[in-house]
């Protein structure tokens with residue numbers, strides 16, 4: 777591999793990496809919450825014991841500040857990459873899932889309140905982010921294969937791209 781793996785800026789890898797770990801965790805824990813508390817749509821055979829609303833709320837609470845920073849990064853320094861429609865879709869999906877999640881109250885589902893607008897928006901956002909991330913991954917793999925995908929998970933940081941350089945990178949308009 778070595779030299780042919782494209783270099784991704786460390787700030788992007790940090791924000792994107794944390795997001796790409798927490799979104800699947802929120803997705804899965806959300807699925808369990810759905811299976812445990814809302815049986816209107818489809819009957820999932822997996823009622824998993826545990827405080828899954830709290831678990832999901834914890835992933836969500838960790839995700840939203842990082843997602844906010846990532847969105848700010850993507851629309852400023854990373855704006856050029858948003859010309860790829862699948863990148864923009866992933867970003868919009870993330871924004872919708874996180875902002876509708878912030879509108880949720882944790883005891884709605886416990887008390888059987890399944891008709892709040894925010895909840896419907898959150899479920900819609902969940903479906904949208906699913907489609908958007910599948911598209912995003914497909915687009916990344918189609919454009920650059922596994923090497924391009926793996927470039928986001930590289931740990932190597934160039935000398936002129938450490939945390940000390942993030943400020944200057946943010947100030948420089950791209």
Ligand code: HEM
Nearest residue numbers: 796799850854857858860863866867870909916924925928
């Ligand atoms: C799980 C949720 C994910 C979200 C919400 C997401 C979102 C995004 C966004 C918004 C960008 C554009 C960043 C910018 O404008 O600077 C991006 C770029 C990228 N992502 Fe993801 N991503 C996710 C998962 C992944 C995964 C799992 C991989 C593969 C390991 C990946 C690989 C990449 C690559 C290679 C780019 C650069 C694309 C380019 O230069 O056009 N992403 N991602």
Ligand code: HEM
Nearest residue numbers: 802803806807809810833836837873874877878880882902
């Ligand atoms: C990728 C998918 C999802 C993401 C990114 C996501 C994200 C979030 C976020 C950021 C919060 C706010 C946490 C906070 O700061 O308090 C939240 C709350 C919540 N979400 Fe999700 N969510 C997703 C899917 C789902 C699904 C499928 C359900 C199923 C019903 C669900 C149910 C809830 C509930 C009940 C809350 C309130 C929990 C609390 O405040 O403690 N989420 N979500």
